Amino acid sequence: MIRYKKLGYVVLSVTDLNKSTDFYENVVGMQFVERENETVYLRSSRDHHNLILEQGPEAGLKRVAFELEKASQFQGVFDYLTEQGLNPVELSKKETQALAQGRTLRFKDPIIGVTYEFYVEMMQMGLPFVPKQAKITRFLHVVYDTNRFDELLDFYTNVLNFVVSDFSGREVAWAWLRAFPTPYHHNLAITKGPENKLNHLAYQAESVDDIGIQVNKLNDNNVPILFGPGRHHPSGSIFLYFADPDGLTLEYSQGMEEFPEENAREPRRLEPSKETIDEWGGSPKPDFAKYGKIIEEDLVKINN
Numbered sequence: 001m002i003r004y005k006k007l008g009y010v011v012l013s014v015t016d017l018n019k020s021t022d023f024y025e026n027v028v029g030m031q032f033v034e035r036e037n038e039t040v041y042l043r044s045s046r047d048h049h050n051l052i053l054e055q056g057p058e059a060g061l062k063r064v065a066f067e068l069e070k071a072s073q074f075q076g077v078f079d080y081l082t083e084q085g086l087n088p089v090e091l092s093k094k095e096t097q098a099l100a101q102g103r104t105l106r107f108k109d110p111i112i113g114v115t116y117e118f119y120v121e122m123m124q125m126g127l128p129f130v131p132k133q134a135k136i137t138r139f140l141h142v143v144y145d146t147n148r149f150d151e152l153l154d155f156y157t158n159v160l161n162f163v164v165s166d167f168s169g170r171e172v173a174w175a176w177l178r179a180f181p182t183p184y185h186h187n188l189a190i191t192k193g194p195e196n197k198l199n200h201l202a203y204q205a206e207s208v209d210d211i212g213i214q215v216n217k218l219n220d221n222n223v224p225i226l227f228g229p230g231r232h233h234p235s236g237s238i239f240l241y242f243a244d245p246d247g248l249t250l251e252y253s254q255g256m257e258e259f260p261e262e263n264a265r266e267p268r269r270l271e272p273s274k275e276t277i278d279e280w281g282g283s284p285k286p287d288f289a290k291y292g293k294i295i296e297e298d299l300v301k302i303n304n
């Protein structure tokens with residue numbers, strides 16, 4: 001059984017690396033760690049990185065990385081994914097050293113083609129994370145649109161050991177999932193849509209005040225606010241969605257429900273109503289979750 005420590009980081013392809021680095025540092029609130037050629041590492045915790053930006057010809061999602069609960073689980077998880085026919089590839093020492101992390105495997109999900117990375121022992125930085133702008137406290141979740149909803153839900157729950165926190169729909173069209181046994185209501189969610197794409201990425205804000213302060217700061221910086229502030233009924237969180245320089249939707253989220261490992265409540269089937277989406281009655285702008293191409297790449301970059 002796969003046991004996760006946390007959602008660790010994502011890799012985004014961006015069309016203007018300098019602009020996006022400035023945005024994620026000075027608007028979103030992450031801390032710059034280092035730049036290696038066309039790759040920038042940023043963090044929102046003691047981890048060496050919680051976001052990698054890569055210059056590319058088009059914007060999109062390249063990779064989603066989860067940290068396994070224990071280093072001792074790595075080989076067992078590798079063997080399990082092999083048995084499941086997912087053909088995981090273990091990264092070379094050279095590549096894991098470049099990433100400042102321990103043993104690392106990658107595979108592609110066979111449904112929508114997202115590259116996943118499972119790793120252990122990411123280097124912990126000497127100084128604590130200090131947000132420069134918004135007080136973000138962690139990288140919280142990834143959401144996809146998919147036209148293969150049922151297969152994707154089956155894959156996460158029956159192969160990758162994610163647990164459903166809530167569903168929505170008469171015919172289920174939303175599912176919020178947590179990587180077992182991580183406590184947050186969701187570190188991954190999926191929704192039915194005409195295509196397979198990233199819907200949004202979310203960062204936890206320290207307090208409700210920080211969300212309110214960000215409304216003003218985003219407006220001052222002419223950053224488009226795409227939805228909110230409001231309160232999502234599923235996780236109970238206060239939210240604020242805005243656009244990154246490539247139009248990708250980002251969320252600040254505060255106050256999400258947390259689950260115990262044992263005796264957690266059962267998932268609820270929620271009405272897909274306006275009030276479920278936002279208890280305060282708001283609606284998303286047309287550009288909400290409009291962009292977010294899934295970019296497929298080679299699993300291994302540095303061979304030895």
Ligand SMILES: CC(C)C(=O)/C=C/C(C(=O)O)=C(/O)C(=O)O
Nearest residue numbers: 143189232234235236237276277
């Ligand atoms: C916008 C959708 C329909 C919605 O309700 C989102 C809910 C939540 C939440 O409850 O926290 C999210 O953040 C999410 O799905 O990402």
Ligand SMILES: [Fe+2]
Nearest residue numbers: 141143202251
């Ligand atoms: Fe969200």
